[in-house]
Amino acid sequence: MRRCSGRRLSAALLVLVLGTGACSADGLAEYLGSVIWADADPAFGGFSGIDVAADGASFLALSDRATLWRGRILRDREGRMTGAEALGHDLLHDAEGAPLRGYLTDSEGLALAEDGSIYVSFEGLARVVRYPSAGAASEPLPRPEAFKAMQSNASLEALAIGPDGTLYTLPERSGGQAVPFPVWRFRGGVWDQPFEVPRDGNWLPVGADIGPDGRFYLLERDFWGLLGFLSRARRFDLTEAGLAGETLLFETAARVHDNLEGIAVWRDGAGDIRLTLIADNNFRGFQRNEIAEYRVRD
Numbered sequence: 001m002r003r004c005s006g007r008r009l010s011a012a013l014l015v016l017v018l019g020t021g022a023c024s025a026d027g028l029a030e031y032l033g034s035v036i037w038a039d040a041d042p043a044f045g046g047f048s049g050i051d052v053a054a055d056g057a058s059f060l061a062l063s064d065r066a067t068l069w070r071g072r073i074l075r076d077r078e079g080r081m082t083g084a085e086a087l088g089h090d091l092l093h094d095a096e097g098a099p100l101r102g103y104l105t106d107s108e109g110l111a112l113a114e115d116g117s118i119y120v121s122f123e124g125l126a127r128v129v130r131y132p133s134a135g136a137a138s139e140p141l142p143r144p145e146a147f148k149a150m151q152s153n154a155s156l157e158a159l160a161i162g163p164d165g166t167l168y169t170l171p172e173r174s175g176g177q178a179v180p181f182p183v184w185r186f187r188g189g190v191w192d193q194p195f196e197v198p199r200d201g202n203w204l205p206v207g208a209d210i211g212p213d214g215r216f217y218l219l220e221r222d223f224w225g226l227l228g229f230l231s232r233a234r235r236f237d238l239t240e241a242g243l244a245g246e247t248l249l250f251e252t253a254a255r256v257h258d259n260l261e262g263i264a265v266w267r268d269g270a271g272d273i274r275l276t277l278i279a280d281n282n283f284r285g286f287q288r289n290e291i292a293e294y295r296v297r298d
Contacts (some may be wrong), residue, residue, distance in 0.1 A: 009243075029233065029250035029275065032080055034257065034292040035073075039086040043067050045289060049110030049120075049207065050158070050262035050278040059264065060112065060134075061278055062120065066092040066105035068134050072278075074290070079268055084291055090135040092120065097137040103152075109159025109169060109207070110262065119159060121169050126155035128169060128171070128186065141167075142192045144184070151175075152281035157261075158174055160216065162238075169218070170197065172204050197240030203232065211235075211265035211273060219263040219277065228255035233263065233275060233294070238298055249275070250294055258288045272297055 006278065037127035038044075047069075049062035050087075056079065061069045067089045074083040077282045079121040092107055100107075118131040126147040147155070154173035161167050167186040174181045180196040197205065207219035216238040222230040232251035236243035258279035268274050273296040282286035 002275060025277070028247065028295040028298065029296050031250070032274075032293045032295055034085050034290050035081045035294065037061075037071065037084040037086070037289045037291050039088070041126070043089065044069070045281050045283045046088065047278045047289060048108045048157075048261040048280050050264045050276060050291075051110055051112045052264040052266050052274075054278045056268055056274065058265065059276070060110065060118075061262070062090075062107055062110040064106055064108060064280065065099040065283075068092060068110075070134075079270075081291065081293055084121040092131070093135070093136050093137050095140060097196070106153065108157045108261075111159045111167065111209075112159035113161055113165055114163065119161060119167060121155055121156035121159040123150075123155040123157055123172065126150040126171075127158065128159065128167065138201045141186060142189075142191060146182075146184075146193070158205050158218070160210045162209040163214075168208065168210070170208070171203055171251045172205040172206060174199050177201065180248050194240075197243060207277075208259045209263050213268045213273065214238060217249075217263060217275070219260060221260060224254050228261050229257065230254050231257050231260045231277075233277075233295075249296055255294050258290045260290070266296070 045065040048064045052059045057073050059071050067091040068088040070086050073081055083126045103124040104115045105122050106122055106124035108123045111119040118136050121128045127143050128141045133298050149189050150171050151173050155171045156169050156170035159169045162244050168182045170181045180198045182193050184193050202222045203220040206221050209217045211217055216236045218234050220232050235247045237245035260277045261280045262278040264276045275294040277292045280288040
């Protein structure tokens with residue numbers, strides 16, 4: 001499988017000067033554009049998860065400060081994004097119905113079930129919880145011993161749900177460059193760790209989704225300091241034995257996008273797979289709440 005040029009540092013410097021576009025792999029992912037999502041509310045920002053409705057317009061976005069935002073993507077006649085607007089937000093609560101505070105607030109992964117319930121993964125205190133609806137009290141899932149040993153601020157970054165309600169999550173850090181990322185699965189009321197994602201250099205998983213094609217989509221990033229963030233997405237066949245059929249959908253040089261952390265996979269009116277990605281601006285004025293979109297044609 002072809003990847004972007006091996007001279008990545010030179011490419012990143014060129015992006016800084018010329019602002020060139022994304023580099024895609026094997027022609028599978030076509031970059032459709034980006035918009036900046038803005039709102040004056042001081043709680044707005046830090047987005048690490050997104051879920052897009054089947055209409056390609058309505059969406060939910062998760063801030064890492066324990067707020068869940070409703071929004072709408074504006075599109076032209078060709079279905080390309082022209083803007084986005086915020087429609088309000090809800091606080092995330094604990095099991096007693098009180099708003100989350102302190103180290104309990106680092107919400108990272110977002111997954112919506114068929115029945116409308118909302119699942120959120122956290123990387124401060126590593127855990128996954130269910131919300132029957134936005135603004136409701138949480139229903140914590142069981143917490144395996146392995147979650148308790150995960151590195152703070154680098155644990156359950158990505159969360160995905162299958163059509164049967166099975167949850168998949170994995171940490172942002174594996175413990176070493178030669179150590180694969182464990183994929184944890186929750187079904188039938190219990191957690192297991194049936195397979196893993198091999199680690200590839202400095203690439204770290206930050207978002208995941210199960211597409212309408214039943215495949216596992218993984219968003220990853222690399223950070224080059226002042227040069228900014230690199231982003232890529234891979235797709236896998238999801239089997240009982242593990243992940244197979246790896247396909248690189250796109251890989252960018254530095255500063256093509258901001259800090260992309262959330263991914264939503266859906267099918268547009270033409271039958272093509274869309275990847276809608278959202279960036280975490282870390283509540284910093286020099287970063288962007290970017291929403292980017294790619295189209296995958298097999």
